[in-house]
Amino acid sequence: MTDNPQVSDKMQQLLDLAAEIDDLGHIQALMGWDQQVYMPPNGAEERGLQSAALGKIVHEKFTSDEVGQLIADLEEEVGDLNAETDEARSVKVAKRAYEKQTKVPLPMLMERIKATTMAHEAWVEAKTKSDFSIFQPHLEKIVDLTKQYADLFKPYDHVYDPLLDNFEPGMKTADVKKIFEELRPQQVTLLQAIAEKEAPDNSFLKQYYPEADQERFGRYVISQFGYDFKRGRLDVTAHPFTTSFGQGDVRITTRYLKDDAGSALFSTMHEAGHAMYEQGVPPKYRRHPLSGAASLAIHESQSRLWENLVGRSKEFWTFFYPSLQMLVPQYLGDVSLETFYRGINRVEPSMIRVEADEATYNMHIMLRLEIEIGLMEGTVEVKDLPEIWNTNMREYLGITPPNDAQGVLQDVHWSSGLIGYFPTYALGNLASVQLWDKLLEENPNVPDEIAKGNFETVLGWMRENVHQYGVKFEPQEIMLKATGSKITPEPYMAYLQKKYGEIYDL
């Protein structure tokens, strides 16, 4: 709330409001983090009430008529909201958020919160019992409410557009469909070719490495990447995630599995990628309308880049493998670098996205996107989902879930009402390779640097071409600026074909 003589009174009001909303949002993030990391079981009920109390305050602060008037006045003051100034874009971002939030009538919002709370409980029970019928009426309710929500944003090109736009500003369903239609046959062809080859051994990873060693190695790696522990920390949760309480405090979590040492290692790199993005937004955007990240796909481009393009590369392991061997000689002492590299890149259709390798990952997303679009268009009915799910799993990945718990009930998103979210995972993969290709084109020495444990060029380039913008630009604007192209599937397919062509001798 430092007054800047260069901005108008109204703009200063917006900056002050954004600072307060930012503060309160980061407090909400802390409450969520603590709930997942350290809260004792009986703390949940009051935490829920506290979270609702703060949420109500934030909602009221931001949706008042005064705020609407302020934004309208500023729009007039600023003129073209697409001008590439911080002022114009701040007003654009605020206007977008204000319109989204005020469009939803409070009763509908309350009904949605109630429905998802109940749906979440039902989903937990349904998954435990592997009984979709328990979840079905709740998901039907959510789909119904989601359609009502989308209709608030008429006219639209596609009923799925308003949902997608919540996670990926400016992206249209038609864009995503086109990308996926291009991608799918090529991915299927690649997977078929791989399936005919012998899979590399990865049994050395499917072991319980001592947790302290896993943690030590993970911390070492992400410190080398540039994750700043003075502005963050690493904890353990059931499901890894990244959260931010401000530019000075961006935390990540991971989990250590008893039967798979790769899980924590790659998830730690993944979350560090997310966190370095948040840590890399410039100080001028602290407590500012433009603070934060451009979209989920851009976020995922960063996490997947560090996890896969860096973390599953030969160059990375050229440098780091000796350290890992030193830590766990009992598992890796007589495993060669080449064997290790091929093992961590083994392609293996799996039941769930979070465990998928690079080659099968997008298939999980496409499967779910088609179902979501069908549900919203009304061409797919909730009651048919278990069968559709299993049919598509066979078609896309050649495997059939043994039960609905591992199939259609596998994860939490739908029970939370998160429809429109999934495509961003795949878009993030595509964007990560586009950014990577451009980085290498401009800095051909990067592979050599990585092989020496030096990540400064990589992180510096991401800071310069992605992180520095905060939410100033929409995701496709960032991609255009950084790579000269919007998100497109070709580079990703070329990357997969080259990488797996070598590993599988295709």
Add this chain to the structure above:
Amino acid sequence: MTDNPQVSDKMQQLLDLAAEIDDLGHIQALMGWDQQVYMPPNGAEERGLQSAALGKIVHEKFTSDEVGQLIADLEEEVGDLNAETDEARSVKVAKRAYEKQTKVPLPMLMERIKATTMAHEAWVEAKTKSDFSIFQPHLEKIVDLTKQYADLFKPYDHVYDPLLDNFEPGMKTADVKKIFEELRPQQVTLLQAIAEKEAPDNSFLKQYYPEADQERFGRYVISQFGYDFKRGRLDVTAHPFTTSFGQGDVRITTRYLKDDAGSALFSTMHEAGHAMYEQGVPPKYRRHPLSGAASLAIHESQSRLWENLVGRSKEFWTFFYPSLQMLVPQYLGDVSLETFYRGINRVEPSMIRVEADEATYNMHIMLRLEIEIGLMEGTVEVKDLPEIWNTNMREYLGITPPNDAQGVLQDVHWSSGLIGYFPTYALGNLASVQLWDKLLEENPNVPDEIAKGNFETVLGWMRENVHQYGVKFEPQEIMLKATGSKITPEPYMAYLQKKYGEIYDL
């Protein structure tokens, strides 16, 4: 916010307001806990801004004219605010808080926050350099502001009354002075008698017990006490404390020292005593005007009771000593129970209250109370504090601090503007023995039960006679109800004389 048909509309408004204030207060507590336990160093600046943002909202919510009118209306509706109904006392408590908070002009509040923030930084530097002159102007400012604050509450019997009342509702400076004047000569006499005797050996405690063993034993003991880990957790901080995020989440912290195994053990019991009080407030007071604890002295009566009257008793160690010996045979294998018991009760004048034994503890409080009263009365000047401190230490405890860092600069309270707080530590000691005596009078079997590791009667009695009231009654009302007497020094002195008479053969 469940509507209760038995309460009036206005009372329901108060209950709703209290629930919201309670929610937001618990969120503030979470932010404070995280800051001390897990926050990375660079998170501090934004955390401070977030905390201020939320504090402002809480302040505005509670000090509005509407709230004042609501309380006035309710006062009329309820009639006698001292009636022993929840309604009357809820209004009384709300009125008290409202009047305190609205009496302070916002500029004065802001100036105080600024002054204490700067004073804290100066104190850290002054303590590091052991140079009081760095802290002196800041403390002068705080004393000045504190006098201005007290004057807002004129007329008062004594300028220290409004300060004391913030921590100990209803307690007067005259009461405290009278208690301490009775106490001091008797404590001095006792200490002189002890000083002539040989001190028991406690070298077996002044060791580094493996941290995992210290923690395991501490958790075991407080679980047996009745601290509910499903509604709490134990973490490590530089300074042990208890904090509550609601009845379902009351957390404690401790610290493990390298040269003193007793520190963590007794501080864990101490904080568990605080926490069991918070956990023991009945569910009907959850998110209610009467939620929480009656006062700091009543709080301290609970913590000191579990730490000392239970935790330093022969009966307690009759049951627990074998377990501790089993954990650390390298230190305790050939130390007898009798030797151990005498060792943990060794009287030894120390530089600082937090390390003091039961016999010297109150001397630290008296020393500081006299200085605080003198500062407020204007008979003591800040610049003379180092000399006064050292003189009084010699007089009361027979030792001279080697430097100001260990003397007048030893702890944080004054830099935070906490004047009026210290007497509650001593009052808590006195109250703990009064409660204990009454408990034993009604339940003579308690020592036998403790010797069997059974604490149900102790905790049940505290639940019934202290915890169940929340903040419904003022501390002296609670003491009267529970023991038939206000806080008084005789039982405490009798306890000390009997205990140390036996240990030191006086």
